[in-house]
Amino acid sequence: MGTSYLTIGGLGASVGLLIYAGLTYMLTNYGFRFDIGWFLLAISPYQWALVGIALAVSLSVLGAALGIFATGVSILGGGVKAPRIRTKNLISIIMCEAVAIYGLIMGIVISGSISSFSATRIEDLALKYRAGYKLFGAGLSVGLCNLFCGVCVGLVGSGAALADAQNSSLFVRILIIEIFASAIGLFGLIVSILQSSGSNMAD
Amino acid sequence: MKDDLYFNLDHGYAEGLCRGFKSGILKAADYHNLVQCETLEDLRLHLQSTDYGNFLANEASPLTVNVIDDRLREKTVQEFQHLRNVSYEPLSTFLDYITYAYMIDNIVLLITGTLHQRAIGDLLPRCHPLGSFEQLGAITVADTPAQLYTAVLVDTPLAPYFIDCISEHDLDELNVEIIRSTLYKAYLEDFYNFCEKLGGITAEVMCEILAFEADRRAFMITINSFDTGLTQDERAKLYPTCGHLHPDGLQELRRTDSYDAVRDVAAHYPQYKLLFEGAGTNTGDKTIEDKFFEHEVKLNMNAFLRQFHFGIFYAYLKLKEQENRNIIWIGECIAQKHRARIDNYVPIF
Secondary structure, rough: OOOOOHHHHHHHHHHHHHHHHHHHHHHHHHHHHHOHHHHHHHOOHHHHHHHHHHHHHHHHHHHHHHHHHHHHHHHHHHHHOOOOOOHHHHHHHHHHHHHHHHHHHHHHHHHHHOOOOOOHHHHHHHHHHHHHHHHHHHHEEEEEHHHHHHHHHHHHHHHHHHHHHOOOOOOHHHHHHHHHHHHHHHHHHHHHHHHHHHHOOOO | OOOHHHHHHHHHHHHHHHHHHHHOOHHHHHHHHHOOOHHHHHHHHHHHHHOOOOOOOOOOOOOHHHHHHHHHHHHHHHHHHHHHHOOOOHHHHHHHHHHHOOOOOHHHHHHHHOOOOHHHHHHHOOOHHHOOOHHHHHHHHHOHHHHHHOOHHHHOEEEEEEHHOOOOOOOOOOHHHHHHHHHHHHHHHHHHHHHHOHHHHHHHHHHHHHHHHHHHHHHHHHOOOOOOOOHHHHHHHHOOOOOOOOOOOHHHHHOOOOHHHHHHHHHHOOHHHHHHHHOOOOOOOHHHHHHHHHHHHHHHHOOOOOOOHHHHHHHHHHHHHHEEEEEEEEHHHHHHHHHOOOOOOOOOO
């Protein structure tokens, strides 16, 4: 809640350092060294694509994990005094797991598009770079969507477990909220498939 | 964000468990059954079908209300201890704070008992189990508050609350009540600050509840001190400052000298105006204490409407205590065959 002195100090120091470095470059006429174009060209398309895969899988799994622990603990706690909720509420956990599976699928699909290339002409190289960026974008979109989807499904599932423990007619209604929540992960999957579909690194 | 995302990591199980306990609180239908009991044996039979189960199974008949009181308290303490055992920080510190109030009650009980020349063996079983600490038995050796502090209380968690109470006067009847009020004031303000530091939903829920508790103390101290020898300044030192009444209402309360004047002070605050309007001093009306109990139950029930905060643990304990008071009230009415006011329990659900 309160930003500590350490956080503010660190932030201030890094901003100060950046401003100092930037001014040094600019005022000593070395401003051309700060070359974003060179930076982007120097990173190989393989790097972009593979980082995309990493983001797709890891962020999806992170979302699913946050969701599963949020729900699982509430099912445990609520199941002590109301044992009937234990089996029905595993549906929430399955929906969180589905989020991780989306990430897995996209990881496999994206990695299927990666292959070696030996192009040298600038027109061909541009296509390879395009593929790299598309695969990175695909991975990022599915990863972030699944992260928030997993968290959302988990928190709603926690509420569903506790409400079910009090009144069993509430479970199905809160499940409908969870279904809407898991639909947003599906959106990420769809957009990601569209992004990665046209990209091929092969020659 | 921190509340929602990471609360369940450490406290999800305890919360689920606490909500499970809360669902065992007696409903209106249960009270309806209890009120129609003719004897305490009927009461025991009806309580068996609720969440209480066979807690009175091993008691010999004839049953007395004192025995029922002890068993009810034992069950509540058992549940609370279990919650304390499965909790992590900062929930464990929060639950410890709740027990400090009972420690204060126990200390005052022991001191008063010693003043009336009761043996320590009689007094210790009457202490509340939630407020027990190791040095509890050693309280009776002290004569003045200064001695009490240096000999016994300096190692307990209550030590910081005692700063205002230390004096060389002997412990006598009036003094002991003043000590209780001073300790409780310091404790309430400390608890309020702790909850505020926790932040998030816990702060929102708990600060509301504790502010009402502080104001209720101020009102009750004022009303109860009208015929005693307590001066206005001494009284003002006992008002907790963490409520809505601080600072203007407390200043005005200081100057009041009758129940009607207190009601006029309360009229400045909409929620307290309603409470005072519903109460009266005639025999058929609800007293202001009853209205305060009802308001407290309402605030505690509202705490359960939000998820991912510590307020439900405090609220659960208070609701359970209120339920125990209700059952004992019904039990007393049945035992004394004086059923006219048996419906004066505070309904929770």
